[in-house]
Amino acid sequence: MRIDLHTHSLASDGTQPPGDVLRAGRDAGLDVVALTDHDTTSGWDEAASVVEETGVALVRGMEMSCAHRGIGIHLLAYLHDPADAGLRAEIEHARQSRESRARRIVERLQEPFPDLTYDTVLAQAREGATIGRPHIADALVSLGALPDRNAVFRDYLHDGSPYYVSHYAPDPVEAVRLVIAAGGVPVMAHPFAAKRGRVVDDAVIEAMAEAGLAGLEIDHRDHDPRQRAHGAAMARSLRLLQTGSSDYHGDGKLNRIGEHTTAPGVLEQIEDRASGVPVLRP
Structure with missing residues (x-):
């Protein structure tokens, strides 16, 4: 079973409609795709409508933009209740x-x-x-x-550009709590991707884990071998799940859907922990 737990559609900053993201997953030989648009669940219904057509199971999710002392952090929320008042207000x-x-x-x-x-x-x-x-x-x-x-x-x-402007983003520890309260499962996206800009130190990840963080996205194209090894060791130490994902944006980035995948057993554990919405299977 091939599982990609991080993709984007036109609902945020991808270049394809949500249904076409699942079709791309089918064409790449994937069995499961998570739609995780930035700070929105507006693509869920369209993606759900093509599950039977594509034969690809849908993990409904979202990527939350968080920040700690000016450093951006992305938190993947899986299978949460989109109507939860606390999470909706923060988003x-x-x-x-x-x-x-x-x-x-x-x-x-x-x-x-x-x-x-x-x-x-x-x-x-x-x-x-x-x-x-x-x-x-x-x-x-x-x-x-x-x-x-x-x-x-x-x-x-880029973040250091004279044209850059900051924006409000929730604290990552509080975001973890909000996702859990909404019945979701929080996983930190590309936590060690220094090529994207500054990354938080391990103490922040440890605090997120204490708040209920479920996993770390380890296999990602923006992690080099050293960062993957460090992330895997940290996940083991903190008893966190390890995921792998493409961070696919259609033509918006070089990332190819299915280029990194997550083990089926990890998805099973995510499903076991979730109480918001189920995985949609054909």
Whole structure:
């Protein structure tokens, strides 16, 4: 059984509709795909509608944007109740902050790119999607200013850029508690990916584990062999699950769906711990 527990669709910053993400999983020989769009569950229903067609089981999830002392942390929430009031309120707060931040980034970028407007950015996103830096990157590509998303992030949208603007994000320990309270299972995404920017030290992960963190995403293209070994040792020490995932974004990133996978036994443990929604199987 081949399982990919981290993908994105047009509901956030992927380039394919949710149903097409499952179709891509089918074409790649996957048996299970988790849809984990950033700070939204709006793609769940469409993805669910193609489970029978594709024969691919769906793990409904979300990737929460968190922060600790200015360092971004991504928390994967699996099988939580999307109607949970506490988690919904925190996600909505973060969404509103991300969208106001996107407007401020666009304002800064209008100095080198006067043709860039916020309407151009909105045109890159599906209705209801959380507007973020990838949509700004797509807008610049659509204007012919740069060749692709990677170039935009490399030159203009990285965390140290003069065009960067911070935004509200929940504390990761509190986010872990909120996911659990919503019946979900929290797993930290690409926790050691220093190539993306600053990463938190191990003490933060230990505090998240004390709060109920279930696992660490170890096998990820942004982890080198040393980081994977360190993560695996830490997972064993803290008795955390180890997952592997593609972090697929369609054409938005080089990541290919199914390039890293999770063991079936790990998914079984995630299902056993969840009480929000079930895995949808064909």
